[in-house]
Amino acid sequence: MNPNCTPAARITKSLLGYGVIAGPIYGVVALAQALTREGFDPIRHAWSLLANGDFGWIQITNFIVTGLMTVVAAVGLRRALTPGRGSTWGPLLIVAYGLSLVGAGIFRADPAQGFPAGAPQPSTISWHGMLHFMVGGVGFLCLIVACFVLASRFTRDGQRRLAWFSRITGVVFLAGFAGIASGSHGPTTLAFVAAVLTVFAWLTTVSVHFYRTAA
Incomplete structure (x- = not known):
């Protein structure tokens, strides 16, 4: 962190730092479980099902902690954005997504498709x-809208790569959400996992961008 930063900028950078690490933490913790939990098939089972069973508390904690970090990052994003297009609604929609992750941890998904083993x-x-x-569902829709809201802001600011990354992330997540909501499994489940990881990669990228530019 730049020692010449103002106190306000240091706070903003600290908040944005949570957006940098939220995705990697969520992905590593969930993937480790998906590869080691007995009876869990990454091709058939959604990561939400990991909240069940003797070790379900790990995924529950993963949801809640990641959600809170996302909310904190959104506060940092609000502080970093100068007034104008997307400066209010972009962060608010990301807050809604973060709170939905917390809610997903509090309200556990039902056992399904034989997981936990024998269920x-x-x-x-x-x-x-x-x-x-x-x-x-509410959180996913808010996140999709947030991607396009911030894409508009990045376009206005001349950040074309971030604008396109935001649009692509919104489209990928919408497709992944539609697929998993249809109730199909197999490739659709893997596609949704890829969409979630894309979203967190986007959050990390946006957080890093504003972390570097906060003065």
Whole structure:
């Protein structure tokens, strides 16, 4: 951190730092579980199912901690953005996405497709399973809109690469969300995982950009 930064800039950089690390932490923790949890098939099972079973607390914590870091990063983004297009709604929509991750951790997805090992396919969705899908859906839509809102801001500021990355991220996440919402599995599940990782790569990139430019 530049020692010549103002105190306000140091705070902004510290907040944005959480956006830099949120995605890598989420991805590493979830992938480690996906590869080691008994009965979990990364091709068939969504990462949300990792919140079930004896070690489900790991993914629950992963959701909540990552969500809170995303909210903090959005506060930093709001501080870093000068007044103008997207300076209010961009960060607010990212806050909504972060809170949806927290909600996804609090409201656990139901066991499904034989995970945890031996779990029967539920005939009905529980109240917490329904809330998991609802808060996730709202958060996903907010994140998609945030990508296009900030793409417009980056275009205005002459940041063409960030603008295009934002648009591509929005489209990729919309496609991944539509696929997983259709109820299909296999390639669709992997595509959604790729979309989530793309979103966090975008958040990291945006956070790094404003971290470097905060004065």
